[in-house]
Amino acid sequence: MNALLRRILSRNAAHNRDLYDIEKLHRDLKKGLSIHDLESTIRRYFDHPRWEVRNTAVKVAGDSGSAAFAPALCRFMTDRKQKGFVRRNAATALRSFRGSRAEILPELMNALGDSYWEVRAQAALTIAEIAEPDAALEGELIRRLFRTSPSIIHHLPYFFPLRVYRERDFEVRAALTRALGAVATSSATLHVLELLTGDSYWQVREAAIESLFRSAPVLGVSTMDLLQILQDLDLTCPDFRPKFPIRETWNRLKGTSAITTDADNRTH
Amino acid sequence: MLYTLFDYLYSHIHSLSFMRLFTYITFRAILAAITAFLLSLLFGPPIIRMLKKRRIKDIAWNYGVVDVQAKDGTPTMGGLLILFSIGVASLLWCDLSNRFVHILFGAFVWFGGMGALDDYLKSHRNSKEGLKEHYKYALQLGFGVILSILYLHPSLTPVDPNFATELHLPFLKTPIANLGMYYSLLILFTITAISNSVNLADGLDGLAIVPSFLIAGVYAIFAYVIGNILLSSHFLFRYLPGSGEIAVFCGSIFGAGIGFLWFNAYPALIFMGDIGSLSLGGMLGTIAVLIKQEFLFIIAGGIFVAEAASVLIQKYIYIPFVGRRLFYRTPLHHTFQHRGYAETKVVIRFWIVSAIFALISLAALKIR
Incomplete structure (x- = not known):
């Protein structure tokens, strides 16, 4: 039944090339492609009817570092009609725009009243970073x-x-x-x-x-x-990280040597 | 095999009459558990060495909550050890002429093969992508169809054909409905759901194995009661002749599970992989169907049900349709890790809850 549901959803996604396009744009951006000239393309995706496309567009806008997107991202973050993920990612994306602090901070404070916890958390972390x-x-x-x-x-x-x-x-x-x-x-x-x-x-x-x-x-x-x-x-807590002594030794020795070993190739 | 031998000796040689002990289901179930446990201990180290040598290792997958890199490279496919121990112990101590045992060995081979293929593909491709999801579902449903035919066809079923299609619920004395051929849908759902739920829970060291062998223990007790004419009458269950033999098979699962935990306890020397989780789930699902205690799994396997439900709700409903998370992370054990609990704390707490669920489900024997 899960597979059937997933197939229906993926079929819908396949019919809609826009999601594919925006994700490709995001991958290209991460590879180092400058998208300053593509602002109008990204803005087109902001109004897309599918939230997944808008969500990726928000991430692309944040990764672009272009301050011109700051007002649009603020709007996404505080618009309760947007899906939770879109609002959350807009709050995260605003971290890239430290220069527009004065305009962004009031919106971030507003987002602290959001009903979705991830939006509140990301808005607070953005404040911690830029304020x-x-x-x-x-x-x-x-x-x-x-x-x-x-x-x-x-x-x-x-x-x-x-x-x-x-x-x-x-x-x-x-x-x-x-x-x-x-x-x-x-x-x-x-x-x-x-x-x-x-x-x-x-x-x-x-x-x-x-x-x-x-x-x-x-x-x-x-x-x-x-x-x-x-x-x-x-200073006690219910969490701790495993430490394998042999791995620690290996990492220490590896750190002193620039040689990539066969064991590294096998592990990764 | 040993059952047949001892039965022959007991029946034909008067001086060996003490060997009737080996004809008792309880005694053989205990022996099967001990045998499977010792086999796991004995063959665990060589199997781990073999898997390491063949570089069948776990691929680190970042969930964003734990330092998964630390465990990168731990050998997987430890289900081989579980299956080997269950297989040998059951062959030694089960009555191999019993129809229920035949069906259980069918599940053993089917799901073991499916899990092995899945793990092999993952290891071969060096990625988390093993057998495609729709093939996995097709194979699970395929076994469900075969089991439906074997269980519901009047000339093949090991139980009374009218009884086979009755729907029984825990804590109720009488069936609530006779589903007729629609019962096959319940069988398909039970097999697929249980198999996948164990698979989903297999995410932390020792997390899946302990609830699995506890459930096997619960089903062993139910199978013994249902297959015993006096006890079934006392507890107001419908007597299923021959089903007591399932208790011996469950004993093997119990022993193999404890044996596997020896190596899988944190920090794990080996992971069970899909060969272990899918086959354990498949066998438990088959047992649930054979003794008509499908719905008991909701209680006895409450941990697995919660894990699967969290994934279904988050992945297939909340994220695509609501566009946000309901749980911090799924499966459920990752939510607790996200809340800042160490892996061992999460696992041990899940064990405690599993044990409580097992006790509650045992209460369903008497409260009816």
Whole structure:
């Protein structure tokens, strides 16, 4: 039954050459083809009736690095009629347009209210990447994270176990934490990040540590003070990566030698 | 084979009457499990060496959630070891004149061959693309058609032809319907669904094998009860003469599964590959049909059902039609990895849940 469904879907795709064309364009772009001259072609795909085509067009626009696409991508990201993947990829694609920060940031903040978690997470990560310290953004991000207002943030430790998070998705929370590290201007952020180092998800705790170290110079906190703040940090988590000693040795030795061996050819 | 020998000795030589022990299904099921386990331990290392020598290795596939490169190069097709152990143990301890056993060996050969072809193509092409999906479905449905004929045709069926088409549900004493020839559709669905669900769950070290042998254990108990005139009457099951022999076959699967886990436990020295997952799924599906406990798999194999359902919902409904994800990643075990749980933690938790599901399904013996 799955195969039948898939066949019907792929037959539809085969009948529609546009999807193939845009994906070919994307592959060519990754090979190094400049598409600055092809902007009008890409724009044609933006209005395509099939979301898969629009989705690929959004990715191509992001990869092109052409700032002329920024307004269109902002529109895609905040248009709730677009499919979730299209909105998410538009949020990701905007990372390429650091120069248009002033126009993009308000749209990204708007996207943080999206109903789809991947859009919120990618919008927050884009903010983390392109934003600079900004008090207004800082306050807004804290409001996105918590139900409480920044003015009563110092009372948070007492309410913390009561789940004061506004953002319940761990992935978005981690992304917002990173964004907060990028825009931090006041001690309120320091306190919020300190609270987030106690989050139940280690990804959020990890993001909080990184954000603390990122924002410390802006907030005028020394490394010694930071280490003092983080002295009770929980550094255990339910995840770890396998390490095969023989592979480590192999990689170390290989790193000191430029010779490509037969074993490499076999493995890859 | 040994069953026939011991049965002959017990029947013809008075001084060897103690050999009647070997005619008991429970005893042979235990021996089959131990034999399969020891065979796995004995032949595991040489099979792993052979697979490494032939460069039948796993191809790393980046899911975006785990460091898959670390496992790159682990030999696959470990299902060979499972099939070898099940095959030899069953040949030794099953009553080879039993019709149910014939059908199970048919499933063993069919799905084993299909999985071997799939793995061979992957290894040969050095890619994740093995047997094309529609060929895979065609072969699964092909076996379903053969099983339908063998099970439903009045002159071929090993059970009462009227009983063969009755639809039984767990926790209910009586059949809810007689599907007639439409029962063949249920057989086709059961075989295809179970075979694929085990295949989908085979993504982390030890994840597929433990639920598989637990389900084999559950089905062994059900087969024994249903094939025993006193117990079937006590538990209000319809007596299926000869079906108790399935318990011996299930014993082989159980033992081979534990033996394989010895090598497949994290970090795996060998992966089962499609030869293992497709054949285990195919055999479990066939067992479910033979003892008419198809729907019990939804409980006993709850992990497999959840894994398959997550893929179906995400891949075939949510992504193409809704244009977004419902789960972080699919199959379901990748969702937990995405949430930051290590592979071993995910696998052990899935084992715990499988064990709970197995216990609940065993409750269906009494609660009817």
